[in-house]
Amino acid sequence: MNQYKIMMTGGGSAGHVTPNLALIPRLKSSGYEVKYIGSKDGIEKEIVEKEEIPYYGISSGKLRRYFDVKNFTDPFKVIKGLGDAYKILKKEKPNIVFSKGGFVTVPVVFAAYLNKIPVVCHESDITPGLANKLSTPFATKLCVTFPESLSVIKENKGVLTGTPIREELFFGNRDKGLQICKLNKDKPVIFIMGGSLGSKFINDTVRESLDNILESFYVVHICGKGHIDEQLKNKKGYVQFEYITNDLTHVMNAADIVVSRAGANSIYEFLALKKPNLLIPLSRKSSRGDQILNARSFEKSGYSMVIEEEDLNKDIFKSKVNELYENRKKYIDAMEKSPIKNGLDRIIEVISNSTKK
Template sequence: MNNNTILLTGGGTAGHVSLNQAIIPELINKGYDIHYIGSYDGIEKSLINDNFPSLPYHAISNGKLRRYFSFKNFSDPFKVLYGTMQALNVLRKVKPSLVFSKGGFVSVPVVLAAKLSHIPVVIHESDLTPGLANKIAGSFAEHIFTVFEETVNYLPMEKASAIGAIIRPDLFNGSEKVAEQLTGFDANKETIIVMGGSQGATKINNAIKENLEALTKDYQVIHLCGKGNLDLTLQGTSNYIAFEYVTDELPHLLKIANYVISRAGSNSIFEFLELKKPMLLIPLSIHASRGDQVLNANFFKKMGYAIVLEEENLTANTFIQSVTELVQNKEEIMDKQFTAKSSKTPMQFTELLLTYKK
């Protein structure tokens, strides 16, 4: 057992990697050697390798866990078993004193291997209800941290606790001047930022295009359309700029944004809440996900933090109507947002996480 080594896992979507990205620098600053286990070709591989090129990344096999019938349900358990064996080999070589899992299917073999190796596991669940991977992995974890207090009711309560959202401090360091340089916009004019998450948002992108003339008449629009979705025919449109994907630029773009239109991944919406940005949330439908974003969005609607438009009801007309509703209710939404509970920083979460180290 190497007390100076900690292993992280999580993948499948950017939301299953972002917290890991936030705490890696904190752990490195404390003198820990960090290793990462992810899939061969998931988004986590590029996010970790691109942002932390010197950090050892170990790829393993993983199978998707499904609640519905599929012939792959017969083959994927063998992938999970093989991935567990691969993870065991990594753990034996690396000998970490702690495994931290952010969830996603790739984390299940890692958590199983850690349990077999008698290495403590800590899990973080950011959605209102836990995903299937975390439900399974939670049985083998030392502790499960949640964002929502309600989530604890779905988990073994004796080892689960709600700690609120973990927000990256750099989001508060945005510069209006840098944003103006990036966009060519005027920071004093009302601006909408639109984003669809790492899984893309074709319907949102289409709604923006269909309403672009009306939107740009009254607002500046920053459109994060997703990789491969840049529409070159819209380049040069007044009061409109599109990016496929941003990383370091995001704090600056959010700085000048008066409104956010987004999917309803837990990490992102809590960041917008902390920044006090009125939101129009268009969650992934239950046909495209397990329904976690719908629950997240409806919770924010119930609390008064956001306006919600279900994807099934998304048309050019309902979209512009929802934007109008968002603008009209801006002050009321921000008043509610200011009453929200405070979040934790990655540094505070790291201190909490390390208490479980062996």
């Protein structure tokens, strides 16, 4: 088997790292030596180093669509990051770079282009994020998750692959998940998450509704770093986590229904596991609206129930949760008929075809 070297990059949130982790075992079994470039102190550093993958940290500045005083200084960090990435790639000489997006990837992709190294990017959302918009002119291919995305990608670079799902996700054990959460089988379980960084809006809505919801359900709540409510620590039937890593597959398997933001990686995992879900996409006031498009696409296909932030309060939340649970079979049936498959094989194929031999 030929040994090739791949340099992966992606960061800023777990959503830009998790798909890379899904690809790594398959890349290794396909003969690739895997290394990683990320920011010096981003969430990706800790996640990747736990996987014992060689990690290179570079200077990175955030790419913003709004005014911030840091917009005047961060371009210099990006330029320094370009220099850092160029030196790393020149020394390591990978056969290909795989970029998952996030602000740290732009200097890496440009440095790869300068080093004549092919680049495959992946976009999870329907519309490309700013990092991938800037990177695509220097990429060989851009893998996309939604069919709707292909119409906005130029130069025939778009390839519909779906998103890579971690294979261990399918080996979760419901009983083990309940044991981790110290719950029994008396009530159905709602699994609630607000993205890798947590959502204050979802956290507050859940906690305001808690007494009513706990009459019928157990609640497992991933609330984000620093968002544990100490006053609710001993609330019977309510389990809080800042974040779950190794046991997530078991905890998700224990869920009867899910409430979540609408990041593409998460909703494709719910689809793969056939978990009926209520999506509360990030508002247009604080995002570019990509989660709303993701959610509406899944709603149209019958996989998800959707409610936007502006329409939500504690009474509507309780009502929607009950409605979702009562109609869960309808959503499971739609997900079972879905033509969408795990994107692992297709992405590995694109990487293999693009690798500098």
